[in-house]
Amino acid sequence: MRRYLLTYSYIGSNFRGVQKNLDLEDKLKGDPESVQGILEIAIKRFKPANCPKVVVSSRTDIGVHALENSAHVDLDxxxxxxxxxxxxxxxxxxxxxSKAHADLWIKNIQAVPDTFHARFSAKSRTYLYRLAILKPCQCQDAINQYSISVPMGEWKRCCFIGNxxxxVDKVRKAASFFIGLKDFQAFTRPASHHPEGYSTIRHINEMTITPGLPMINSIHDSRYNLYNFWDIVVNAKSFCYRQVRRMVAVLIAVAQNKIELDEVKLMIEDPQNNGWNPRATTAPPHGLFLTKVEYDPQDLIIPKQTEEETTKEIRSICD
Structure with missing residues (x-):
């Protein structure tokens, strides 16, 4: 039996999220509509002696993408x-x-120690949220998100705002409130939906807002010229359910003067009395990318056998 670390990328548009659905009547039944499920189906094609169970590091929602996610699996x-x-x-x-038309690609596979765990060994996770904001000089009669002009190269890869x-200065100021050890109770599902003992306290290491780039050169699609692109990058050891998308939603609401900076501070400093602000709408999943799951390089090294263990192994083979 050997444990392997898999790093992989995927476009989440056609997946029902990362976590597989378990069929209670047939627990061995595959789930090709989830990332975890189709990984297990692919591994079973190698006919291992055991039933492989893929343990993912980060369970992204339906529609969220990953430039690099990771998982481990034990194989006999x-x-x-x-x-x-x-x-x-x-x-x-x-x-x-490729043959299954699955938008998923394995980047690397390596053997790791049995003590390694894809989820719990992770030191940090980095997410990117891509925004495209209509330029002030442009004018569109956008009734809703489906009536604005979107470059086809960005379809379901970026959040477009027709306002x-x-x-940006207010966005950066609001983002600074998230940095450090905070209680994000207001930025996730209600406490009644969490398991007993679940903590909503998280430490945000970094959150930046910088000018972004389109995926395709604007000379090939003039619609790119309608927008300014912005990248929101956030890093932490772990996040609550939908926390990143809700933080981005609050930043957008602040940028559009729907929520004041003081209201954001209260949501963080006193979440018991200042829950989710309904003037902010959770940012759509298709603008979110998991870009990196970081591990300590030492945790990936398989310890060398001692001389005594090697000698015993040689003797057992000779006998």
Whole structure:
């Protein structure tokens, strides 16, 4: 039995989120509509002796993308000691995803110690939220999100806002309130929906708002010229359910003068009496990308056998 770390990318538009649905009548039934489920289906094609269970590091919602997510899996297979086995798995899994028309790609597979855990060993996670704000010089009679002009290259890859009222200085000021150890109770699901003992306290290491770039050069699509792109990047060890999308929603509301800076501070400093502000609408999932899950390099190194263990192993083979 050997444990492997998988790093992979995916477009979440056609997945029902990362976490698989368990069929209570047939617990071994596959779930190709989830990232976790289709990873397990691909691994089972190598016919391991055990039933592989993929443990994901980050359970992104439906519609959220990942430039790099990670997971671990334990495999009992005759070839696990072969040096080229990870490369063979990577090739086989990507070939399967291509044939299955799954928007998922394995970036790397490596053997790791049995003590490694994709979720609990993670030191931090970094998310990117992409915004496109209508330029002040443009005028669109946008009734709703479906009537604004969106470049096709950005479809379901960015959140487009057809309102040029966007104060970046206020956004950065509001973002500074999130930094550090805070209670994000107001930025996630109600307490009644959490398991007993669940904490909504999280430490945000960094949150930045910088000018972004379109995915395709504007010379190929003039609609890109209608917008200014902004990247919101946030890093922490872990996040509450929908926390990132709700933080972004509050930043957008602040930028458009729907919520005052003092109201944001109260949501963080006194969430018991200042819950979610209804003037902010949770940002859509398609603008969100998980870009990195970081680990301590030492946690990925398999300890070398001691001389005594090696000697015993050689003797057992000779006997």
């Amino acid at each position: 297979h005759p070839q696990v000691d072969c040096p080229t086995w990870p490369e063979y798995m990577l090739y086989g899994m990507n070939r399967y995803f 040029s009222n966007f104060d």
